[in-house]
Amino acid sequence: MSExxxxxxxxxxxxxxxxxxxxxxxxxQVTTLLLDERTWGGLGRGLLxxxxxxxxxxxxxWLTNAANVEAGIVxxxxxxxxxxxxxxxxxxxxxxxxxxxLFGIALFAVLLAFVAxxxxxxxxxxxxxxxxxxxxxxxxLGAVLILVAAFVPSGVRPAVWAVALFxxxxxxxxxxxGGFRVEPAHFAERHGLIVIIAIGESLGAIGFGARDxxxxxxxxxxxxxxxxxxxxxxxxxxxxxxxxIQRLLTEKIGEERVRLARDVYTYAHFGMVAGIVLFAFAMRxxxxxxxxxxxxxxxxxxxxxxxxxxxxxVAVRWRASRTIGRGRxxxxxxxAALIPAAVVVPALAAVGLVAAVxxxxxxxxLIGFREARAERRxxxxx
Numbered sequence: 001m002s003e004x005x006x007x008x009x010x011x012x013x014x015x016x017x018x019x020x021x022x023x024x025x026x027x028x029q030v031t032t033l034l035l036d037e038r039t040w041g042g043l044g045r046g047l048l049x050x051x052x053x054x055x056x057x058x059x060x061x062w063l064t065n066a067a068n069v070e071a072g073i074v075x076x077x078x079x080x081x082x083x084x085x086x087x088x089x090x091x092x093x094x095x096x097x098x099x100x101x102l103f104g105i106a107l108f109a110v111l112l113a114f115v116a117x118x119x120x121x122x123x124x125x126x127x128x129x130x131x132x133x134x135x136x137x138x139x140x141l142g143a144v145l146i147l148v149a150a151f152v153p154s155g156v157r158p159a160v161w162a163v164a165l166f167x168x169x170x171x172x173x174x175x176x177x178g179g180f181r182v183e184p185a186h187f188a189e190r191h192g193l194i195v196i197i198a199i200g201e202s203l204g205a206i207g208f209g210a211r212d213x214x215x216x217x218x219x220x221x222x223x224x225x226x227x228x229x230x231x232x233x234x235x236x237x238x239x240x241x242x243x244x245i246q247r248l249l250t251e252k253i254g255e256e257r258v259r260l261a262r263d264v265y266t267y268a269h270f271g272m273v274a275g276i277v278l279f280a281f282a283m284r285x286x287x288x289x290x291x292x293x294x295x296x297x298x299x300x301x302x303x304x305x306x307x308x309x310x311x312x313x314v315a316v317r318w319r320a321s322r323t324i325g326r327g328r329x330x331x332x333x334x335x336a337a338l339i340p341a342a343v344v345v346p347a348l349a350a351v352g353l354v355a356a357v358x359x360x361x362x363x364x365x366l367i368g369f370r371e372a373r374a375e376r377r378x379x380x381x382x
Contacts, residue, residue, distance in 0.1 A: 029092035055169040104147035131179030135172040142168015177258040188246035205280035209287030232358035275309030286347035299342035307335035331361040
């Protein structure tokens with residue numbers, strides 16, 4: 001067994017958190033990209049960039065779940081990847097324009113480092129090495145396609161990005177799970193931390209949006225309602241769901257555990273992060289003129305951000321039990337159904353409507369599932 005492989009549960013390390021801070025900066029840059037072009041095309045391109053950044057982050061989450069990050073070569077490579085990721089994040093606002101080649105080169109460097117380090121870590125673990133080599137060429141092919149996109153006409157670039165994402169991210173997940181392994185506590189902690197970090201970025205967006213306005217009563221009220229939504233993101237994940245998701249993972253073994261980790265964490269958690277980013281973008285737009293109507297794209301982002309976040313939990317539940325429950329599916333539909341109202345009422349009222357759905361959901365869950373919550377907390381404490 002290689003000294004570079006971790007064969008036990010371990011806590012998230014400081015260097016992983018350092019890497020995650022760059023991802024947070026990338027989220028902020030995506031919000032900037034969305035603000036610069038508040039159109040349907042801009043929304044789609046922004047979500048594509050976000051998905052590519054998540055692809056990088058999720059790749060390293062799998063790597064550090066298996067690697068001994070205290071080993072010198074692992075630490076050095078992650079630091080290199082952190083630097084290259086930061087350069088890619090700097091290029092995000094112009095990832096389709098003036099800085100598209102810089103973004104592509106930085107992304108390729110990060111993913112090449114991922115494949116090379118993962119192969120090195122697993123060199124004395126034949127089944128893991130075979131798995132890494134199986135996904136490695138797919139990941140690098142996706143990275144090459146992002147580079148190719150820098151040389152095609154501007155109208156075609158988003159389509160090439162979409163193909164690259166399909167090949168490198170979803171294609172890698174479809175190559176099979178044999179040989180991989182998952183340490184549940186570390187994997188759950190790592191993804192829980194990225195969710196709370198993303199929520200923190202949304203708080204930053206609220207602050208940045210309010211900073212450029214006069215802090216009158218309307219702005220303060222909008223900020224208070226936005227904090228209700230941000231706190232709801234936290235409560236929905238950490239008060240009830242996170243422990244249950246981790247327990248589901250712990251109960252599985254072998255490839256079944258790996259498949260569940262891929263579907264629930266690598267895929268479904270992207271929906272949560274994307275929902276938070278959409279909300280952050282919408283709040284920065286809303287706080288500019290809280291008494292004016294929201295434009296269509298920010299209004300859709302405001303409502304669909306919460307809807308997508310909740311729908312991700314529904315997807316997790318369906319993957320685990322083939323049921324969808326009642327409260328969160330209905331709340332997700334209710335948030336999406338607010339779009340027609342959100343485009344005709346003042347921004348302050350639109351934020352209030354979304355916050356009201358969240359409050360109603362929490363009232364339903366806190367009262368209706370109080371015994372289950374208490375039991376789950378007791379199990380977590382034990």
